[in-house]
Amino acid sequence: MKKVLLSCAVILVFAIAFGFVFMAPPAAGQAGDHPRLKAAIVNLENAIDYLQKAPSTFGGHKANAIDACQRAVNQLKLAMAYDAKMDKKRK
Numbered sequence: 001m002k003k004v005l006l007s008c009a010v011i012l013v014f015a016i017a018f019g020f021v022f023m024a025p026p027a028a029g030q031a032g033d034h035p036r037l038k039a040a041i042v043n044l045e046n047a048i049d050y051l052q053k054a055p056s057t058f059g060g061h062k063a064n065a066i067d068a069c070q071r072a073v074n075q076l077k078l079a080m081a082y083d084a085k086m087d088k089k090r091k
Contacts, residue, residue: 016040034083037076044069044076 048069051062058065 016043034080037080041073041076044073048073 051066
């Protein structure tokens with residue numbers, strides 16, 4: 001059971017990363033909106049919630065996985081804030 005849950009967590013992380021690598025550029029007018037980044041934040045926050053509530057330690061990887069997801073959420077939010085700031089300067 002632990003291996004299955006750990007595998008699911010790993011697959012989720014790779015799916016998110018794979019999606020960022022191969023996603024199409026935003027359509028015109030969406031540059032400042034970043035719907036894919038917002039969706040990634042929601043998915044990561046759901047993964048954090050799932051990991052925190054899970055009884056398993058996922059072989060000792062639970063705490064590191066939670067930390068990595070939290071750092072990813074923070075970096076995505078910082079990236080979006082920077083882009084919003086730059087959009088204001090461009091106008």
